[in-house]
Amino acid sequence: MTSAELIAKLKERFGASVRGVSEINPNKVRVEVAPDSVAPVCEALYRDYGARFIITAGIDSRPERGCFDVDHVFSLDPDKTFVIVRASVPPDAPSLDSITPRVPAAYWAERELYDVVGVKAEGHPDPRRLIMPDDWPDDVFPLRKDVKHGDWPSLGEENADASYPWKPAPEGTSTVVVGPFFPVLEEPAQLRLYVDGERVIDCDYRGFYNHRGIEKMGDSALTYNEIPFIAERICGICGFIHSSCYCETAEEAMGIRAPRRARYIRSLMLEVERIHSHLLWLGIAGHIIGFDTVLMQAWRVREPIMWLCEKITGNRKTYGMNLVGGVRRDIPQEIQPELLEVVDRIEKETAAIIDAVVGDTVLKARLSGVGVLPEEKARELAVVGPTVRGSNLPLDARVDHPYAAYDEIPPKVITHPDCDNWARVVVRLEETIESIRWIREALKQMPDGPIMASDIPEEIPPEQWGVFVVEAPRGEAIHYVVTGGDNRPARWRVRAPTYQNLQALPYLIAQETIADVPITLGSMDPCFSCTERTEIVNVRSGESKVLDQQELLRLSREATERMRGR
Amino acid sequence: MIISKLKEAIICFKAGRVTLPYPFKPHDPAENFRGRVTVDAEKCIGCAGCAEVCPSRCIIVTDPSPDKRVIEFFLERCTYCARCAEVCPEDAVTATQEFETATNDTQDMHIKVELFMSTCRRCGRCYEPPTPLDRPMETGMRPPAGGNGNGEG
Amino acid sequence: MNVITQALSAIPGALIAVIVLVGLAPLAEGLLRKLKAIVHSRQGPPILQPYLDLAKLLIKEDLAPCANWIWRMAPALCLGGTIVLALFTPIGGKPPFAFSGDLLVFIYLAAIPPIAIILGAFASGNPYAYVGGSREMMVMLSVEPVMSIALLVAAIKAQSLTFAGILERSAAEPSISMGVAGIAFLLALQAQVGKLPFDIPEAEQEIMEGPFIERSGPGLALFKWALHARLMIFTALLVSIFIPWPHVANAGLSLLLTLAKMAVVLALVGVVDVVNPRLRIDQSMAYYARIVVFVAVGALIFAIVGA
Amino acid sequence: MNAAQLVLAGWGLLICGAAACAVISARRHLVGPLAFLFALGSSVLVAPAALSVLLRDRAAETGALLSLPGVQAALTFRVDQLSALFLLIAALIAPLATLYSIPYMLRLRNQGLLRYYPLFLLFFAGLIGVVCTADWLFFLIFWEFMTICSYFLVIFNKEDRKAARAGLKYVVMTHGATALMLIAVIVTWKTAQPHSFSFAAAKAAMAQLAAARPALLHLLLALWFLGFATKAGVLPLGDWLPDAYPAAPSGASAVFGGMMSKFGIYGILRIFLDMLPASGFSTVWGIVIAVAGASSIFLGTLSALAQDDSKRLMSFHVIGQIGYMLLAIGTGIYLLPVNGLLATLAIMAGLFHLVNNVCYKTLLFFTAGSLEYRAGETNLNLLSGMWTVMPVTGAAALIGSLSIAGVPPFNGFASKWMIYHVTLLGVPGMPLFLLLGILALFVSLVTLASFLKFLGGAFLGPTALNEEQARAGDTPFAMQFPQMFLAALCILFGLAPMTALAGIHRAVGAVLPLAAVPSLSSLVGDSWAGLQLNAFGQQATGVWYPAVVLGALAVGMLIAYWVFRLGAAPRRAVDMWQCGALVDGALARYLVVEPKHEPATAQFESRFQAHGLYSCFKVAFRSVYPSVPLPHTGYPTRFMKIFDVDAWLFGPIVRLGNRVTGALSRTHSGVPQMYLIWQLAGLVVVVVLLALWAG
Structure with missing residues (x-):
């Protein structure tokens, strides 16, 4: 179904509720609908047309058009199409019907919508705060335009004792607090497990202790070309994904495209990043279940590629390679044999690890049958990356929404039918091998040419938009950019893959034992932080x-x- | 199970010992490593291009008097992107190989360059942004033209 | 002979036992760490690092989340119980305090350090400590039967529960039942000393060291030391009862020989430790239930029929 | 005045005490101390008498106090060494329990004490009667008397329908058991020539039956065993026990759990040692008793692990601990015809465990009662951190728990150690006992686990008390003293087991059907500092010197403490580490001094409920727990109902009982004493009718 057909169907079904359509290309359309029919339209997209919910972006368009815009972004994976459902909400007491009851994957996105732009999702099953601190004033919404970057509301004393309204513990359970500081948690996040002995009956999550306000910086302080460097710091492991994704999105919004060689270089570095991220994850997964040998050996195998990255980009991580319109450094011809040699070695050693690990019954006993996420649940929760591919759904942004150079060399999508922690391990290990194959292929086909676009316009018109997903090692990272004046975007919406995956956590760990919580958590997300008492x-x-x-x-x-x- | 354990053992023992006794024997960084930046005050022409592209805004330019320009690098904020080195027309700013920058005193991470400026004979603008996207948007980053030195950054 | 004079005459032997089994325990741990480092392809800490760790912990602050004297006594009880256990552990020859207790006494004394750990854990009130204490108890419940049956096989063969009788008999000749019991004991050893895949009670990535979560400073040092010593004690017991050959008359030589054999067993424990992930408590219990049923009871049957 | 007359005097004092207490029962503050005085006075008479019997090693007897010539029954008080041992136990516990009851009962403001103290004293009188009579008819009368008194104590809490149900179940089961015994008694009486209920006649009758009609004797023994095992609480016959014991007020629960069950053991000893000659019957019934004991150990203790209510947990342990005694006694009975030396040792081990059990089990029930007194709660899921309030009770609970778990050097270890020795090494030709011994060894750990759960749930953990509540402090001295006393006994018997074993040896010696009873030193050595088992040959096969181990432990702990202070580490009080999160503080909920239990709704957020401990282990052994619902099987539910004894057997009986009592209460005033009289009268009528029929 093309987007034109889809819009025809929507128009037919919802009539005048569909008010307008804006389109970058046939694969990216934005449908403006009446606020009261947003929920039915989204439900139709999700249930009837097979769309997958991706993210909600709230935009304060009051200066331009005197309203709040709420954009629900959906993806029609088989058709390589994005559909954005936009509703304009009047500025006083803004609210909109919640789509969460109909599209469960919007659970966090709509909570965040209220937190940052103050558009209330009416009928949301769990309207607690998601992002802002507990003592944040009730009437300050940071992503509104009247809040200037650097402005701080006065945090009144009346809220000083506010604490998060945790779910009450079910009858007969004890509360085990996991976090904010826990050995295997990736960030300061708090998980409350309601356990009966070793068994987890229910859990509740509170995260975003480290909320940095990057989106606010992007639309109020940084220029287009400064954002890649900040985007890269959204995540320490998959930084390049975020800068690439931002750059691709911004380029789309500006109507330019990076040169072919630049796109190859981006893809190459993305695959390199996938290799080292998967190996890093493997090590950490081993560490979580006490198998430190896996940690040490996986990281040993990973190390050469880190040095290689340093050689190519000037740093092990946070490559700083991307700019809007291209990349900063070329991959010189003389490094390529070394690159091939390193990936050969890694391929050999990873294959050896896979060979050893798949026969390890103790390891398998520990991982199999734990953290099971069946296919239909995975679709309902819209999880991404190896988490969804471990649930046997072939979702991969590199194939579904090709970016950079993936349209020229499509990678193979790895899936596993087991739907458990073991499946996620296997998917990641096989993806490592696949990435190496892809790198070899790309090096063969890499074209010559410039690495920076030369047709960057002098003035960027406002109200242009772009949306891109990039397949990070953990899943899809999505960036949605709406241009503004002033050499900076009016809205820059970022969704990291973990955002969607973490919402599946309560489902994954319910009825598991405490011992399986860390590895189940780890099976979808590999960054961990560890800290001491202050x-x-x-x-x-x-x-x-x-x-x-x-x-x-x-x-x-x-x-x-x-x-x-x- | 035994076989896979043996395979694991082989992987382990084949590798030998790979870690270095780090503080005593550091690993040399790659040739184009982006370490801590330095400024060669001799070469600097005070164009302030570095300050304009710095994403973390850690380079502050002030003009205390019409013929004096102070460029300060607050490197504790530096993200090591080396954009400053990239845009510097005179290669006065360079990224070194130094990565061990831990210090007890943030003053160690400050670089201050004071320049006596004379009027440029050519165009008055030594620095042209590489693309239109690099235009700085924040006022106050650079003093207004002919500022009289009360800009505090 | 009077008990008091016996006790007094046992003091030199007791000193040797305590020095070897408790004093040298951190050294053994250091060697195990080095072994682990080799498998990990890394440099590894100095062999004396466990001593340095203990010394460091001894001068660190002692944080107390409760004012309960069980909490305060637990570390001393744990290490003290371990020291007493060392007095009943044969290292080649008869244990120094064999005159005052037999194998059953050993089996029950072996429960005192875990009791101290569990009581100390519960006293802290931390949910993680409760989970850890509960796991510690469950590990004990699954391992002690294996260990006890293996030791009882030796006792049944000797028709005596005293160490003198058992050591005399087991040194006499190898037998099938003792071989099988020895294997059962070896399998139980891994969990008894809290090494992977059975370090379930501590499980730092899951429950943050479980029973010791609230411990810091000297209290933690005492617990750690007791755990290190446990490693030595059970290895020494295994070696002395199930692998007593070759028999050496000279006490000093016998001690050295036992230490050498212990090193081999410890290396085995260390290798198993590094190539395994941690099991869940239910898996570990199922594993030991299987050992009890097949290996230990098998040994028992062999012993009953006289093999 | 000989020893038996002294005991009789003590018995009389108890009866008088009951009457006196009944008269002044309205004076709430007086009746308790009065009962205590009578109990103490009785003990002062009974204890020296019993002790003198034990020390002189000679039985004493009063003349016939009451005789029924028609049926050849006579009530005499005869105190032999075995009776003396049980008398000593009763004389020890009676004043302690009464003293303990004084503050405990005062707390129950809206309960009349008429239904407590008189019955309590009568109950003790019944106990003394049971062990002192040498006539089976009066034995049964005293036995029923004791049962009925205890029944009224079980249903003391009138409002509690559960208690009423439990009481009915109790009385139905034990009456059924008594009926079985009654049949056995009558048959024995009929066999005896001339017909007589006296012990001597019964003994002769059994010897005669053994030769002439072995099948009948087996049947009789089975009836006796079922009767006594039901009272002792051997599973599955002791199914009533975990319901009935916790229902009574804690003073009474302690006496039931600590002592009453052991009188079933007394009966078994009387029958299988005193009456039954050492023969092939001993071999068979030794195995039966040992297996019943082992199954009791296993089922009782594992069920105990699953309990969340402290009194219920302990009640299941009563069953488990009885199992240890039966295992030892069964082994001893099995060995009687084979090896007199080992048999003596085994039975001594069983009795030693019984004595130890009286000490620590009573103590533990007392601590549970103290929790109820101070916190108004016995549920371990709701209690927490009570150590802060009641350190003395906590220490007593710790000693009791370590004793029952058999941690050296407490007394439980000494007796378990003997039991293991006998079962593991004593019977080489019969590996069954070896397996039972290993089972017992394993279950000992389960005992430890469940008592760590008790300690961890009730006494340790976070405390939620405000200052005012914390000031209320520990229980009154009258409740603490019995605990301290029993704790001291636990330590004494642990450190110097010979103190108890010397007496037990005499008690056992008096009833053993052996030509020559082995001397004490040939059994356990002659050192008062410890035990040395010589029973297996020339060389010692086991040694246990508790004082040496305790000394070593003390030195070890001193060394450890020296190491601890070596670095002179500073100490600092901190909050509990909750991963850096501030978890809502506890809501104060304790010290509900009102008798009615407050429904505990508020709970600690950061508290780990005792229910969650050992969950995986419990899942693994789920099938043996009565509290866990039956697993789903492919069989129709009708089939599974067979296992639900409560539904098809006790339920109807209880309903029937309810109807009968309802009918009775219509014709009578409903005063409990009337029931007592009626039941006793009914029993006498039945006995007389049966006797007439038979004679």
Whole structure:
């Protein structure tokens, strides 16, 4: 079904509710619908036309058009098409019918919508805060345009004791708090497990302790060409994915395209990143189940490619390669034999690891049958990446929505039918091999030419938009850019793959044992942080004290005040 | 199971010992490694191109007096993208190979360059952004033309 | 002979036992770490690192989440119980305190350090400590039967529960039942000393060291030391009872020989430790239930029929 | 005045005490101390008498107090060494339990004490009667008397319908058991020439039956065994026990759990040792008793692990611990014809365990009662951190728990150690006992697990008390003293087992059907500092010197403490580590001094419920738990109902019982004493009718 057909069907079904269509190309359309028919339209897309929910972006368009825009982004994977359902909401007391009851995957996205732009999702099953701190004032929405970058609301004392409204523990269960600081958690996030003995009955999640406000920076402080470097820092492991995805999206919005060689270089680095991310993940997964040998050996295998990255880009990680319109550094001819040699070695060693690991019954006993996510549930929760491919659904943005050079060399999509932690391990290991194959292929076909576009327009017109997904090692990262004046976007919406995957966590760990929680968590997401109690030592008096939460809160507020004062 | 354990053991023992006794024997970075940046004050012409492209805004340019320009690098904020080195027309800013930048005193991470400026004979604008996208948007980043030195950054 | 004079005359032997089994335990742990490092392809810490760790912990702050004296006593009880256990552990020859207790006493004394760990864990009140304590108990429940049956096979063969009788008999000649029991004991050893794949109670990635989550400083040091010593004690027991050959008359030589055999067993334990992931507690219990049924009971049957 | 007369005097004092307490039962503050005085006075009379019998090693007897010439029954008080041992136990527990009851019962403001103290004292009188009579008819009368008194104590809490149900189940099952025994008694009486209920006659009758009609004797033994095993709580016959014991007030629960069950053991000893000659019957019934004991150990203790209510948990342990005694005694009975030395050792081990069990089990029930007294709660899921409030009770619970779990050097270890020795090494030709011994060894760990659960659930863990509540402090001294006393006994018997074994040896010696009873030193050595088992040959096969081990442990702990202080680490109080999150503080909920249980709705967020402990282990052994629903099988539910004994057997009986009592209560005033009288009268009528029929 092409987008034209789809829109015809929508128009036929919803009549005048479909108000307008804007289109970049036949594969990317934005449908403006009346606010009261957003929910039915989204449901129709999800249930009847096989669309997959991706993200919701709230845009404060009051300066331009006097309304809030809410864009629900959907993907029609078989047709390589994005459909954005846009509703314009009047500015006073903005609210919109929630689509979560009909499209469960929008669970977090709509909570976030209220948190950042203040558009209430009416009828949302769980309208708690998602992103903003518990003591954040109720009437300040940071992504609205009247909140300037660097502005801070006064955090009144009345909210100082606010705490997150946790789900009450079910009868007969004990609460086990996991996080904010837990050995295997990727970020300071808190998970409350309601357990009966070793068995997890239910859980509740609170994250976003580290919310950095990058989207706000993007639409109010940074220029188009500064954003790639900040986007790269969204994630330490898959930074290049975010900068590539932003650049591709921004290029689309500006109507330019990076030169072919630049796109090959981007894809190459993306695959390199996938290889080292998967190996890193393998090591950490091993560490989580106490198999430190896997950790050490997987990281040993990974190390050569890190050095190679440093050679190519100037750094092991955060390559700093992307700019809107192309890449900064070329991959010189003389590095290519070394690159091939390194990937050959990694392929051999990874194959050896796969060979050893698949026969390891102890390992398999530990991973099989745990964290099961059946196909239909995976589709319902719209999980992405190896998590969804481990549930036997062949979803891969490189094939579904080709970007960079993947339209020329399509990769093979790896799936596994087991739907459990073991399936996710196997998918990742096989994807590593596939990436190596892809790199070899790409090096053979890599064209010569410039690496930076020369047709960048002098002025970027506002109200242009672009949307792209990039297949990160963990799943799809999506960037949605709406251009503004002023050499910066009016809205830059980012969704990391974990955002969608984490929503499946309660489902995955329910009825599992406490012992399986870390590895199930780890099976979809590989960054972990580990930290200690905060302690402040007064150097002069030698006294030390441990901070409790209140004090810590006070100190961090003071620090924020200092930063603002500067 | 035994066979796979043996395979695992072979993988392990074949590799030998690969870690380095790090602080005593550091690993040399690659040739074009983007380490901490340095400024060669001799070469700097004070065009402030570096300040304009710096994504983390850690390069501050002030003009305390009409003939004096101060360029300060607050490297504790630096993200090591080396854009400054890339755009510098005179190669005054370069990325070194230095990566061990841990320090107890943030002053160690500051570089201050003071230049006596004279009027340029050519066009008055030594730095042209590589693309239109690199135009700085933040006012106050650079003092207004002919500023009189009260800009605090 | 009077008990008091017996006790006094046992003191030199007791000192040797404590020094070898408890004092040298961190060294053994250090060697195991080095072994682990070799398998990991890395440099690894110095062999004396466990001693340094203990020394560091001893001067660190002792944080107490509760003012319960069970909490305060638990580390001393754990290490103290381990020291007593060392007095009943044969290292080649008869254990120094064999005059005052037999194999059953050993089996029950072996429960004191875990009891201290569990009580200390529960006293802290931390949910993770409760989970850890509960797991510790479950590991004990699954391992002790295997270990006890294996040891009882030796006792049945000797028709005596005293160490003197057992050591005398087991050194006499190899037998099928003792061989099978030895294998069962070896399999139980891995969990008994808390090494992978059975370090389930501590499981730092799952429950953050479980029973020790609230421990810091000297309390943690005592627990760690006791765990290191446990490794030595059970290895020594295995070697002395199930692998007593070759028999050496000289006590010093016998001690050295036992230490050498222990090193081999420890290396085996260490290798199994590094090439396995951690099992879940239910899997581990199922595993030991199988050992009990097949290996230990098999040994018992052999012993009953006299093989 | 000989020993038996002294005991009789003590018995009389108890009866008088009951009457006195009944008279002044309205004076709530007086009746408790009065009962205590009578109990103490009785003990002062009974204990020296019993002790003198034991020390002189000679039985004592009063003349016939009451005789029924028509049926050849006579009530005499005869105190032999075995009776003396049980008398000592009763004399120890009676004043302690009464003392403990004083504050405990005062707390129950809306319950009349008339239904407690008189019955309590009468119950003890019944116990003394049971062990002192040498006549089976009066034995049964005292036995029923004891049962009925305990029944009324079980249903003490009138409002509690569950208690009423449990009481009915109890009384139905034990009456059924008594009926079985009654049949056995009558048959024995009929066999005896001349017809007589006296022990001596019964003994002769059994010897005669053994030769002439072995099948009948087996049947009789089975009836006896079923009767006593039901009372002792051997599973599955002891199914009533975990329901009935927790229902009673804690003072009574402690006496039931700590002592009453053991009188079933007394009966078994009387029958299988005193009456039955060492013969092939011993071999068969030794195995039966040992297997019943082992199954009790296994089922009782594993069920205990699954319990979340502390009193219920302990009640299941009563069953498990009885199993240990039966295992030892069964082994001993099996060995009687084979090896007199080992048989003596085994039975001594069983009795030693019984004595130890009285100490720690009573102690543990007391601690559970103290929890109920202070927190108004016995559910381990709702209790937490009570150590902070009641450190003395906590320490007592710790000692009791370590004793019952058999941790050296407490007393439970000493007796278990003996039991293991006998079962593991004693019977080389019969591997069954070896397996039972190993089972017992394993279950000992389960005991440890469940008592760590008790300690961890109730006493340890986070505390949720405000200052005012914390000031209320531990229980009154009257409740603490019995616990301290029993804890001291636990330690004494642990450190110097010979103190108890010397007496037990005499008690066993008096009833053993052996030509020559082996001397104590040939059995366990002659050192008071410990035990040395010589029973298997020339060389010692086991040694246990608790004082040496304790000394070594003390030195070891001192060394450990020295290491601990070596670095002079500073100490600091901190909050519990919850992964850096601030978990909502606990809501104060304890110290509900009101008798009515507050429904505990508020709970700690950060609290780990005791229910969750050992969950995987419990899942693995799910099939043996009565509390876990039956697994789904392919069989029709009608088939599965067979296993639900409550539904098809006790339910109808209880309903019938309810109807009968309802009918009775219509014709009578409903005063409990009336029931008592009626039941006793009914029993006497039945006995007389049967006797007339038979004679």
